[in-house]
Amino acid sequence: YRTGYPEAILAEGKTPEDVVEIVRVHLEHTGRVIVTRVSDIHYEKIHESFNSQYIEWSPKSRSTVINDGTPVKKTGGVVGVISAGTADIGVAEEACIVAREMGCDVVSAYDVGVAGIHRLYPEISKFRDREVNAVVVAAGREGTLPAVVSGLIDVPVIGVPVSTGYGAGGKGEAALLSMLQSCSIIGVVNIDAGFVAGALAARIANMVAESKKNS
Amino acid sequence: YRTGYPEAILAEGKTPEDVVEIVRVHLEHTGRVIVTRVSDIHYEKIHESFNSQYIEWSPKSRSTVINDGTPVKKTGGVVGVISAGTADIGVAEEACIVAREMGCDVVSAYDVGVAGIHRLYPEISKFRDREVNAVVVAAGREGTLPAVVSGLIDVPVIGVPVSTGYGAGGKGEAALLSMLQSCSIIGVVNIDAGFVAGALAARIANMVAESKKNS
Amino acid sequence: YRTGYPEAILAEGKTPEDVVEIVRVHLEHTGRVIVTRVSDIHYEKIHESFNSQYIEWSPKSRSTVINDGTPVKKTGGVVGVISAGTADIGVAEEACIVAREMGCDVVSAYDVGVAGIHRLYPEISKFRDREVNAVVVAAGREGTLPAVVSGLIDVPVIGVPVSTGYGAGGKGEAALLSMLQSCSIIGVVNIDAGFVAGALAARIANMVAESKKNS
Amino acid sequence: YRTGYPEAILAEGKTPEDVVEIVRVHLEHTGRVIVTRVSDIHYEKIHESFNSQYIEWSPKSRSTVINDGTPVKKTGGVVGVISAGTADIGVAEEACIVAREMGCDVVSAYDVGVAGIHRLYPEISKFRDREVNAVVVAAGREGTLPAVVSGLIDVPVIGVPVSTGYGAGGKGEAALLSMLQSCSIIGVVNIDAGFVAGALAARIANMVAESKKNS
Amino acid sequence: YRTGYPEAILAEGKTPEDVVEIVRVHLEHTGRVIVTRVSDIHYEKIHESFNSQYIEWSPKSRSTVINDGTPVKKTGGVVGVISAGTADIGVAEEACIVAREMGCDVVSAYDVGVAGIHRLYPEISKFRDREVNAVVVAAGREGTLPAVVSGLIDVPVIGVPVSTGYGAGGKGEAALLSMLQSCSIIGVVNIDAGFVAGALAARIANMVAESKKNS
Amino acid sequence: YRTGYPEAILAEGKTPEDVVEIVRVHLEHTGRVIVTRVSDIHYEKIHESFNSQYIEWSPKSRSTVINDGTPVKKTGGVVGVISAGTADIGVAEEACIVAREMGCDVVSAYDVGVAGIHRLYPEISKFRDREVNAVVVAAGREGTLPAVVSGLIDVPVIGVPVSTGYGAGGKGEAALLSMLQSCSIIGVVNIDAGFVAGALAARIANMVAESKKNS
Amino acid sequence: YRTGYPEAILAEGKTPEDVVEIVRVHLEHTGRVIVTRVSDIHYEKIHESFNSQYIEWSPKSRSTVINDGTPVKKTGGVVGVISAGTADIGVAEEACIVAREMGCDVVSAYDVGVAGIHRLYPEISKFRDREVNAVVVAAGREGTLPAVVSGLIDVPVIGVPVSTGYGAGGKGEAALLSMLQSCSIIGVVNIDAGFVAGALAARIANMVAESKKNS
Amino acid sequence: YRTGYPEAILAEGKTPEDVVEIVRVHLEHTGRVIVTRVSDIHYEKIHESFNSQYIEWSPKSRSTVINDGTPVKKTGGVVGVISAGTADIGVAEEACIVAREMGCDVVSAYDVGVAGIHRLYPEISKFRDREVNAVVVAAGREGTLPAVVSGLIDVPVIGVPVSTGYGAGGKGEAALLSMLQSCSIIGVVNIDAGFVAGALAARIANMVAESKKNS
Ligand SMILES: Nc1ncnc2c1ncn2[C@@H]1O[C@H](COP(=O)(O)O)[C@@H](O)[C@H]1O
Ligand SMILES: Nc1ncnc2c1ncn2[C@@H]1O[C@H](COP(=O)(O)O)[C@@H](O)[C@H]1O
Ligand SMILES: Nc1ncnc2c1ncn2[C@@H]1O[C@H](COP(=O)(O)O)[C@@H](O)[C@H]1O
Ligand SMILES: Nc1ncnc2c1ncn2[C@@H]1O[C@H](COP(=O)(O)O)[C@@H](O)[C@H]1O
Ligand SMILES: [Mg+2]
Ligand SMILES: [Mg+2]
Ligand SMILES: [Mg+2]
Ligand SMILES: [Mg+2]
Ligand SMILES: [Mg+2]
Ligand SMILES: [Mg+2]
Ligand SMILES: [Mg+2]
Ligand SMILES: [Mg+2]
Incomplete structure (x- = not known):
C-alpha cells in the first residue's frame, strides 16, 4: 500500500484470472482501481467480469480504470x-x-x-x-x-x-x-x-x- | 539559463583557469555560484583567486559555494x-x-x-x-x-x-x-x-x- | 550426474521427441524425473507418451514431474x-x-x-x-x-x-x-x-x- | 543488524576517520569487528587507533579483524x-x-x-x-x-x-x-x-x- | 570467394527468391552449395526449384546442401x-x-x-x-x-x-x-x-x- | 593511404620512439604531419627530435602539427x-x-x-x-x-x-x-x-x- | 520541419489511422511525403486512403512515397x-x-x-x-x-x-x-x-x- | 597441465613472490617457462631471482622466457x-x-x-x-x-x-x-x-x- 498513491495493477505477467481477482479485492477496499499494460486477453476477461458502465478504457495506453461508482475526489492540483x-x-x-x-x-x-x-x-x-x-x-x-x-x-x-x-x-x-x-x-x-x-x-x-x- | 535554478559549474573536465573565469562571470551576474566535482588542483586555484571569507567548502561532496557577500534569500521551503x-x-x-x-x-x-x-x-x-x-x-x-x-x-x-x-x-x-x-x-x-x-x-x-x- | 540432486530435463531447445526419450531413460534409472520450461507442444507429446496418472503438471511454472509409481522418499528437510x-x-x-x-x-x-x-x-x-x-x-x-x-x-x-x-x-x-x-x-x-x-x-x-x- | 552474521565494515568509499569510528562503535557492541577492502591509508589509521595486539591482518585479502580481547565462540560448523x-x-x-x-x-x-x-x-x-x-x-x-x-x-x-x-x-x-x-x-x-x-x-x-x- | 572454403549461403535475411537465384549461380560455378539458417519458407522454395534427389536436408541444423551431381572429393582429413x-x-x-x-x-x-x-x-x-x-x-x-x-x-x-x-x-x-x-x-x-x-x-x-x- | 586526407598519427598506444620515427617518414613524404592524443612523454620526445619552429602545439586538444616548412595549400573550403x-x-x-x-x-x-x-x-x-x-x-x-x-x-x-x-x-x-x-x-x-x-x-x-x- | 530535408514519416509505433492523417497534412503542405518502416497493416490502410497512382512502393525497404502529382525537382546532385x-x-x-x-x-x-x-x-x-x-x-x-x-x-x-x-x-x-x-x-x-x-x-x-x- | 602447450604464467594479479616461486616449480619440471603480462615490479623480482643469462625479455609484449639452459626443440612447424x-x-x-x-x-x-x-x-x-x-x-x-x-x-x-x-x-x-x-x-x-x-x-x-x- 503506497502513501497517497491510487491502487494500480500491472497486468503484464499475470493471468487474466489473477488480474480480475486482484481488481475485486482493491475495488472493495477503495472503490476504484487502475490496470495498466492490459493485453487483449486481459481486457476480455475484465469485460466479462465487471459492469462495462464502470470500466473506462484508454486504447492508446492500454490502461483501464474500474470503479464501483465511487467518484474521484478533486484536489485542485x-x-x-x-x-x-x-x-x-x-x-x-x-x-x-x-x-x-x-x-x-x-x-x-x-x-x-x-x-x-x-x-x-x-x-x-x-x-x-x-x-x-x-x-x-x-x-x-x-x-x-x-x-x-x-x-x-x-x-x-x-x-x-x-x-x-x-x-x-x-x-x-x-x-x-x-x-x-x-x-x-x-x-x-x-x-x-x-x-x-x-x-x-x-x-x-x-x-x-x-x-x-x-x- | 535555467528557470528558478542557481548558477552552478561542473569543474570536472575544465581547466582550473576556465573554472575561475566562469565563476567570476557568474558572480557578477548573481552574486553566488556553486562549483561541484572540484579536484584539489581546482580548489587551490579557487583559493588563490577569491577571498577565502567568501568561499564555503564541503570536503565530503567536494563542492564549494563562492559569493560576493550576497546572501541567500530564504523561501520557506x-x-x-x-x-x-x-x-x-x-x-x-x-x-x-x-x-x-x-x-x-x-x-x-x-x-x-x-x-x-x-x-x-x-x-x-x-x-x-x-x-x-x-x-x-x-x-x-x-x-x-x-x-x-x-x-x-x-x-x-x-x-x-x-x-x-x-x-x-x-x-x-x-x-x-x-x-x-x-x-x-x-x-x-x-x-x-x-x-x-x-x-x-x-x-x-x-x-x-x-x-x-x-x- | 549430480551429487544428491534429482534428474531433471530442460525442455526448451529440445524437440518433443528428444524430451520424451530422455524422460524414458531417466525414468528407468530413477523412477522419477522433472521436466522444466515445457511448451504446449512438449506437453502434448509427453501426454501422449506417458500414463497421465503418473504425470504431475504445474501450469504456472510450466513444469511436470513424471514417475513410474516410485514415490519420493521423505527426508525431514x-x-x-x-x-x-x-x-x-x-x-x-x-x-x-x-x-x-x-x-x-x-x-x-x-x-x-x-x-x-x-x-x-x-x-x-x-x-x-x-x-x-x-x-x-x-x-x-x-x-x-x-x-x-x-x-x-x-x-x-x-x-x-x-x-x-x-x-x-x-x-x-x-x-x-x-x-x-x-x-x-x-x-x-x-x-x-x-x-x-x-x-x-x-x-x-x-x-x-x-x-x-x-x- | 543482520541475523546471525558478524559485524563488518566495507572500508572502500569511507574516510579512514569514519572507518575507525565505526569500528569503535561495533567493538563496544560485540567485541569483534571485520573490516574489508582496506587501503594502505585505512590500515595506517587503524594501526594508530587500536592496540596492534588486537588487530589481525590478512594482506592478501586486505581485510582485518579488530577485537577487544573477546574471543570467537566455536560452533562446531x-x-x-x-x-x-x-x-x-x-x-x-x-x-x-x-x-x-x-x-x-x-x-x-x-x-x-x-x-x-x-x-x-x-x-x-x-x-x-x-x-x-x-x-x-x-x-x-x-x-x-x-x-x-x-x-x-x-x-x-x-x-x-x-x-x-x-x-x-x-x-x-x-x-x-x-x-x-x-x-x-x-x-x-x-x-x-x-x-x-x-x-x-x-x-x-x-x-x-x-x-x-x-x- | 573464400580461399579453400566451400560455397555457402546464409538464408536468413534474404528472400526465398534471392536464395534460389544465388544457389543457381553457385551451382553452375562449383556444382555444390551449402545453405544455412533455412526457414520453412526458404526450404519450400528450394524444394520447388531443385530436383529433390540433389537436395540433402539436415532438419536439426536447418541446413541444406544442393548439388548438380558433382560429388565431394575426399581429402583424407x-x-x-x-x-x-x-x-x-x-x-x-x-x-x-x-x-x-x-x-x-x-x-x-x-x-x-x-x-x-x-x-x-x-x-x-x-x-x-x-x-x-x-x-x-x-x-x-x-x-x-x-x-x-x-x-x-x-x-x-x-x-x-x-x-x-x-x-x-x-x-x-x-x-x-x-x-x-x-x-x-x-x-x-x-x-x-x-x-x-x-x-x-x-x-x-x-x-x-x-x-x-x-x- | 587515404584519398584526400592528411597524414596523421594516433600517438596513444605507441612508444615515443615509434611516434617520432613515423613522423619522420611522413614528413619526408608530405612535408606536414598531424599527431593526435599526445601524452606529455610523447610531446617531450617530439620536442627533442624536431625543430620547435616547425611544431604547432594545441594544448587543449593535445595535438601537434609538425612540418618541414611546407605550407598548407588553401582550398577555399x-x-x-x-x-x-x-x-x-x-x-x-x-x-x-x-x-x-x-x-x-x-x-x-x-x-x-x-x-x-x-x-x-x-x-x-x-x-x-x-x-x-x-x-x-x-x-x-x-x-x-x-x-x-x-x-x-x-x-x-x-x-x-x-x-x-x-x-x-x-x-x-x-x-x-x-x-x-x-x-x-x-x-x-x-x-x-x-x-x-x-x-x-x-x-x-x-x-x-x-x-x-x-x- | 527540417532544413532542406523532405517530409517523412516513421510508420513504426504509430496506428495506421495516425499515419494516414499525418500523410494528408504533409501532402497539402509539400505535395510529396515519404513513409518508412511500413507494416502490412499500415500499407493496406495507405492503399485504401490514397490514389494508387500516386503511391510508389519499395517492397525491400518497406517504404512508400505518396504524392499528389507534384513532381520532384531535379537538383543536379x-x-x-x-x-x-x-x-x-x-x-x-x-x-x-x-x-x-x-x-x-x-x-x-x-x-x-x-x-x-x-x-x-x-x-x-x-x-x-x-x-x-x-x-x-x-x-x-x-x-x-x-x-x-x-x-x-x-x-x-x-x-x-x-x-x-x-x-x-x-x-x-x-x-x-x-x-x-x-x-x-x-x-x-x-x-x-x-x-x-x-x-x-x-x-x-x-x-x-x-x-x-x-x- | 595443457596437452602439447608450454608452461606459462600470467603475472598480472599475482605477487612478485608468487610468480618467482611458480617459475621455479615449472623450471624444475620442464626447463623453460614463459611469463606474460609482467609489470616492472614483477620484472625486478624475476631479475633478482634468476641468472640474467637465462632470461629473455620482450619489452613490447612485457613477456619473458626463463630457462635453465634447456634449449627449445625445433619441430619444423x-x-x-x-x-x-x-x-x-x-x-x-x-x-x-x-x-x-x-x-x-x-x-x-x-x-x-x-x-x-x-x-x-x-x-x-x-x-x-x-x-x-x-x-x-x-x-x-x-x-x-x-x-x-x-x-x-x-x-x-x-x-x-x-x-x-x-x-x-x-x-x-x-x-x-x-x-x-x-x-x-x-x-x-x-x-x-x-x-x-x-x-x-x-x-x-x-x-x-x-x-x-x-x-
Ligand atoms: N554535479 C553536477 N551534476 C550535474 N549537473 C551539474 C553539476 N554541477 C553543475 N551542473 C550543471 O551542469 C550544467 C553545465 O555545466 P557547465 O559545463 O559548467 O556549463 C550547469 O548549468 C550546471 O547547472
Ligand atoms: N529450469 C532449469 N534451470 C536450470 N537448470 C535446469 C533446469 N531444468 C533442468 N536443469 C538442469 O540442466 C541440466 C542440463 O539439462 P539437459 O539439457 O536437459 O541435459 C540438467 O542436468 C538439469 O538438472
Ligand atoms: N567485502 C564486503 N562485501 C560485501 N559486503 C560487505 C563487505 N564488507 C562488509 N560488508 C557488509 O556491507 C554492509 C554495509 O557496510 P557499511 O557500508 O560498512 O555499513 C555491512 O553490513 C557489512 O556486513
Ligand atoms: N585522434 C584520432 N582519431 C581517429 N583516427 C586518428 C586519430 N589520429 C590519427 N588517426 C588515424 O588513425 C590511423 C591509424 O593511425 P596509426 O595507428 O598512427 O597508423 C591514421 O591513418 C590516422 O589518420
Ligand atoms: Mg520485487
Ligand atoms: Mg551537451
Ligand atoms: Mg554447456
Ligand atoms: Mg544502499
Ligand atoms: Mg558486411
Ligand atoms: Mg585494425
Ligand atoms: Mg523525442
Ligand atoms: Mg578459473
Whole structure:
C-alpha cells in the first residue's frame, strides 16, 4: 500500500484470472482501481467480469480504470502532460489517467516534438495560464523534449523515456541516458513508466494544492 | 539559463583557469555560484583567486559555494536529505548545498541504511515534524532506501543512485536500475547527481512555500 | 550426474521427441524425473507418451514431474518458498517442485511483496514455526524481497531474480544486480532459475535433517 | 543488524576517520569487528587507533579483524574454501576470515585450478574427511571450478567470481555468467564478494552444527 | 570467394527468391552449395526449384546442401565434432556438414555434457583412434566443454558457443565469454556459428592430410 | 593511404620512439604531419627530435602539427566548428586542426551550450555570413547540440560525442546514442573523434570549393 | 520541419489511422511525403486512403512515397549507394528513395560484398564516371565495406550499419562499432537508418550541385 | 597441465613472490617457462631471482622466457604473425614468443595495416614462400585485417583483437565483434590474448610438421 498513491495493477505477467481477482479485492477496499499494460486477453476477461458502465478504457495506453461508482475526489492540483511524437501518446495517456485518479486536473499537449519547437511555445503558455504544478514529458528516440520544457517553465518536470525508435539505444535507452545526462533539472522514471511519472507529478500537484488550502 | 535554478559549474573536465573565469562571470551576474566535482588542483586555484571569507567548502561532496557577500534569500521551503551509508554522504551533501542555495531549509539524516531500518523511523518522524516538502534519498549498492522512504512519508521522493560498491553493477548501475524498477513512486536522477536531486527537491519545496504565501 | 540432486530435463531447445526419450531413460534409472520450461507442444507429446496418472503438471511454472509409481522418499528437510508478486509465482512453483522431489516438505507464501511488508511478518512466523531450514525468495523488478527476508530469519536465503518488469533492467537484470549488491547475505541463482534455487535450498535442508538423525 | 552474521565494515568509499569510528562503535557492541577492502591509508589509521595486539591482518585479502580481547565462540560448523588460481587467494581468504569469525573451522585448499584437475581430488577427499558442511569456491576467468566441485561433493557449494583476467568479460563477468548458467547447482554471490560467500557458507555450517547438538 | 572454403549461403535475411537465384549461380560455378539458417519458407522454395534427389536436408541444423551431381572429393582429413547437450546438436550438425563438403571424414559425438564427464572419455578415445586432426566443440549455457576437451586431446580445438539457455548471459554470451577467458587453448567462433567452426577445423585437417601426401 | 586526407598519427598506444620515427617518414613524404592524443612523454620526445619552429602545439586538444616548412595549400573550403561546453573544446580543436591542414578556413564558436540557446543564434549567423560548407558540433553529456544546429542551418552537420560527464552513459555513450537516435539529419563519428569529424567536414567543404572552381 | 530535408514519416509505433492523417497534412503542405518502416497493416490502410497512382512502393525497404502529382525537382546532385550483401538491399533502397526525393540522381550497386572485392572496382569506376558527390554504404555483420570504399574514392562516405547477422553483435552493433572505430574517414548513422544516410548524402550532393551553378 | 602447450604464467594479479616461486616449480619440471603480462615490479623480482643469462625479455609484449639452459626443440612447424598497427606489436610479439617456445619458426610482419593494403601483399608472399602453416593476425580498432588475410592465404587464420583505440568499442570490443561477425573463416581468441593465438597457431603448425615426418 503506497502513501497517497491510487491502487494500480500491472497486468503484464499475470493471468487474466489473477488480474480480475486482484481488481475485486482493491475495488472493495477503495472503490476504484487502475490496470495498466492490459493485453487483449486481459481486457476480455475484465469485460466479462465487471459492469462495462464502470470500466473506462484508454486504447492508446492500454490502461483501464474500474470503479464501483465511487467518484474521484478533486484536489485542485493541476498536472501538465506533453508527448514528443505520435508514438509517445500511449505512455503520456497512462500518466494522464493516474493523475486524474489522484484528483488532479490534467492539461495535455500531444505531438509537440523538438523538431517543431514552434509548436511547443503555445502549449507552454497554456500550461502557465492553467497554472499547472508539475509537468510530465514523454519522449522517445533521443529524448530531448523534457530538457527543453524544463528550460521554459518553472515547475518541476518529470521525464519519461519511451521505447519507440530502432537501432542502437532505440528501445528507450538513448532517451533514458539522455535525460539522466541532461544539463537541465529533470526527475526521470523508467522507460515507458507513464504511470510512475503521472503519479509523481500528481503527488507534487496535490501537495501544492493542499498547502494553498491550509494556509 | 535555467528557470528558478542557481548558477552552478561542473569543474570536472575544465581547466582550473576556465573554472575561475566562469565563476567570476557568474558572480557578477548573481552574486553566488556553486562549483561541484572540484579536484584539489581546482580548489587551490579557487583559493588563490577569491577571498577565502567568501568561499564555503564541503570536503565530503567536494563542492564549494563562492559569493560576493550576497546572501541567500530564504523561501520557506523545507527539503529532507537522507543517505543510506557512510559512503553516500558526499552525494547527499551536494544535494543539501544546492537546496540551501535555492533558499530552502534542509533537514538531513545520514547513515540510515536499510540494514538498520529501526534507525530510519525517528528520522522520518523528524521530517514530518519539520514539515519537509520533498525528500532526497542517496543510496549505493542495491539502492533500496528511496523505495522504503517513499512508503513511509507522503511527500515526493527523489532517489540518487551512488557509485559506491564493487563487482557487477557496483558503480551505481544496480542502484539506478533498482530505483527505476521500484514498485514505489520515486523520481530518479543520474548516478552521483546530488546536485540535480537537490535542485529538483528544492524546486518542489519552493513551489509549495510560494503557494502557501500566495493563498 | 549430480551429487544428491534429482534428474531433471530442460525442455526448451529440445524437440518433443528428444524430451520424451530422455524422460524414458531417466525414468528407468530413477523412477522419477522433472521436466522444466515445457511448451504446449512438449506437453502434448509427453501426454501422449506417458500414463497421465503418473504425470504431475504445474501450469504456472510450466513444469511436470513424471514417475513410474516410485514415490519420493521423505527426508525431514523443510524448505520455505516466498514470492514477491503474482507474476513471480511460476518461478517459485518450480522451486517448490524440485524441493519436494528431493524429499523436503515445502512451506510456501506467495504475493508477499515488499510494498506490503505487513503481509510478510505472519509468513515469516509461519516459517519459524514450521522450522524451515532454508528459504527461497523469488522477486522481479527491483528484487529487494530476499534482502528483507534475510534480515528477518536466521536460515540461509536463496534469491531468484524473476524476469517480470519492463524498461531498463526489466527482464530480471535489475533484480539480479540488486541481489548481488545486497548488504544482506543471500545466495543468488540465475534469472528465473527456480529449479536451481529449490535444489540448493533442499540440499541445505536435507543436510540439516540428516545431521539431526545422525547425532 | 543482520541475523546471525558478524559485524563488518566495507572500508572502500569511507574516510579512514569514519572507518575507525565505526569500528569503535561495533567493538563496544560485540567485541569483534571485520573490516574489508582496506587501503594502505585505512590500515595506517587503524594501526594508530587500536592496540596492534588486537588487530589481525590478512594482506592478501586486505581485510582485518579488530577485537577487544573477546574471543570467537566455536560452533562446531566446518567450512571448506577452495580457490582456483593464485590470483584468487585474496578473495578466498576473505571468506575464510568471516567463516572463522562466525565460529566455524575452516579447511582451505588454494591453487586447485581446473587446468590441473588431478590436484583437486585429494583436496575434496580432505574436505570429506573433515566433514565440511559447505564449500566456498573462488574462481576467476572462466569460473568453472565451482561447477566441478559441486559435482564431486554432496554439500552446498557457493561460487565467488573473481575479477582476475583481462579482455572480454575479464573483470569477473565471464566467471559470474558462467556460474549463473552452470548446469550444476551452485549459489552465487557478487564478483569478489568473498565476505558474502564465507558468511553464507558459515550460516549453513552453523545450522547443521546446531541441529546436531539439538537432536 | 573464400580461399579453400566451400560455397555457402546464409538464408536468413534474404528472400526465398534471392536464395534460389544465388544457389543457381553457385551451382553452375562449383556444382555444390551449402545453405544455412533455412526457414520453412526458404526450404519450400528450394524444394520447388531443385530436383529433390540433389537436395540433402539436415532438419536439426536447418541446413541444406544442393548439388548438380558433382560429388565431394575426399581429402583424407578427419574432423571430430562434439556437442555438450541435446539442444546443441543443431549447431554441431552445421559444422559436420561443412566439414564433409570440404572433403573430410567426420567423427561425431553428441550429448557429451560436462555434467557426465564419464560419457566423454570413450568419445575422446574414439577420436584418437580415428586420428582426428581437429575437434569442434559446441556448447551452450556455461560453455565449458571445449576447455575440457582441449585438456584431453592434443589436436586444435575450436569452440562454438550455442544460444541455448535462459536468464543472464543465456543467449550464448556466457558460453562465449567463458571460452574467451578459458585457461585452455581454444579458438573461438561466433555464437551458433557451426559453419565457421566446421570450416576452420576442416581447413586444418585438410592441411595435415595434404602435408602427409606431399611428404 | 587515404584519398584526400592528411597524414596523421594516433600517438596513444605507441612508444615515443615509434611516434617520432613515423613522423619522420611522413614528413619526408608530405612535408606536414598531424599527431593526435599526445601524452606529455610523447610531446617531450617530439620536442627533442624536431625543430620547435616547425611544431604547432594545441594544448587543449593535445595535438601537434609538425612540418618541414611546407605550407598548407588553401582550398577555399570553409568549415564551422561548434562546441557545447567548456569541456568539449579540446575535441573541437582537434577538428579545427585537421580541417586547416586540409586547406580549409575554419570558423569556430565555443561554449555555445544548449542551456543558453540564445548564445547559439549569433554564431549560426556568423556561419551563414562566412558561408561555411559543413559544420562540426562537439557535445558531451546528453549531446543534443548537433540536432539543434542541424535544424538551424542547411549545410551538412557532423556530430562528435564527447566523453565529458559522469554516471550512466557519462563517458560519451549518452551523447553517442542521442546523436544516432536524433530526428535531425546528422552524420556521427566516434566518441572524442574530433579528428574524423574535422576531416569529413573538410572533405565536404573542399568538394564544394572545387566544384565552384571547376564550373 | 527540417532544413532542406523532405517530409517523412516513421510508420513504426504509430496506428495506421495516425499515419494516414499525418500523410494528408504533409501532402497539402509539400505535395510529396515519404513513409518508412511500413507494416502490412499500415500499407493496406495507405492503399485504401490514397490514389494508387500516386503511391510508389519499395517492397525491400518497406517504404512508400505518396504524392499528389507534384513532381520532384531535379537538383543536379548525384548520390552513389552501395550495399554489401543481399540482406542489406532494403536499407540501401531506403537511402535511394530519400535521395531521389531530394532531387538527386542515384547510382546504385548492390551485393558488392567485401568477400568479393573484385566485384567492387567496376562499381567504383561507374561512380567516378557518373561523378557522384557522396556515397552511402550499407553493410551488416562486420560492416567493413564503408572503410574500403572510403579508401577508393575521394568523395564523402556515409556508412549505415545493417541489422543482419546473428550471435554476438549480430543486430548491427558489430557493424556500428566497426564503422566508428574505422581508420578510414566515414560519417556514421544509426543501425538500419538508410533514410538518414540518404538524406545526408543528398544534402552534400545538392550543396555541390548548387555551388557549381552559382559560380 | 595443457596437452602439447608450454608452461606459462600470467603475472598480472599475482605477487612478485608468487610468480618467482611458480617459475621455479615449472623450471624444475620442464626447463623453460614463459611469463606474460609482467609489470616492472614483477620484472625486478624475476631479475633478482634468476641468472640474467637465462632470461629473455620482450619489452613490447612485457613477456619473458626463463630457462635453465634447456634449449627449445625445433619441430619444423612454421607460424606467421602479422600486426595491423604499431600499437598492436606487443600482442603480436606475445604470439611469436609462445610459438617459438613450442618449437616453431616464426615469420613476422608488423605494421601491415588495412589502410595500406599494398603493404600487405609482399608479406603474404613471404608467408607463402616460407610455407607458414598458420597465421596469427593482431588488430585493434575495427579489427578487419584478419578477414583480409584469410582471403589471401589458404592456411588457418587466428585473429587477436587488440585493446588499442578509444571511444565506443575502443578497448578491443569492436575488433572482437568484427572478427566474430566476419564473413571470412577465422578462429578468434580473447582481446590481447597473443599467448593463446600463438599457442593455437603453433599447435596447428606442429601437427602439420609431424604429419609430414610420419608419412
Ligand atoms: N554535479 C553536477 N551534476 C550535474 N549537473 C551539474 C553539476 N554541477 C553543475 N551542473 C550543471 O551542469 C550544467 C553545465 O555545466 P557547465 O559545463 O559548467 O556549463 C550547469 O548549468 C550546471 O547547472
Ligand atoms: N529450469 C532449469 N534451470 C536450470 N537448470 C535446469 C533446469 N531444468 C533442468 N536443469 C538442469 O540442466 C541440466 C542440463 O539439462 P539437459 O539439457 O536437459 O541435459 C540438467 O542436468 C538439469 O538438472
Ligand atoms: N567485502 C564486503 N562485501 C560485501 N559486503 C560487505 C563487505 N564488507 C562488509 N560488508 C557488509 O556491507 C554492509 C554495509 O557496510 P557499511 O557500508 O560498512 O555499513 C555491512 O553490513 C557489512 O556486513
Ligand atoms: N585522434 C584520432 N582519431 C581517429 N583516427 C586518428 C586519430 N589520429 C590519427 N588517426 C588515424 O588513425 C590511423 C591509424 O593511425 P596509426 O595507428 O598512427 O597508423 C591514421 O591513418 C590516422 O589518420
Ligand atoms: Mg523525442
Ligand atoms: Mg544502499
Ligand atoms: Mg520485487
Ligand atoms: Mg578459473
Ligand atoms: Mg554447456
Ligand atoms: Mg551537451
Ligand atoms: Mg558486411
Ligand atoms: Mg585494425
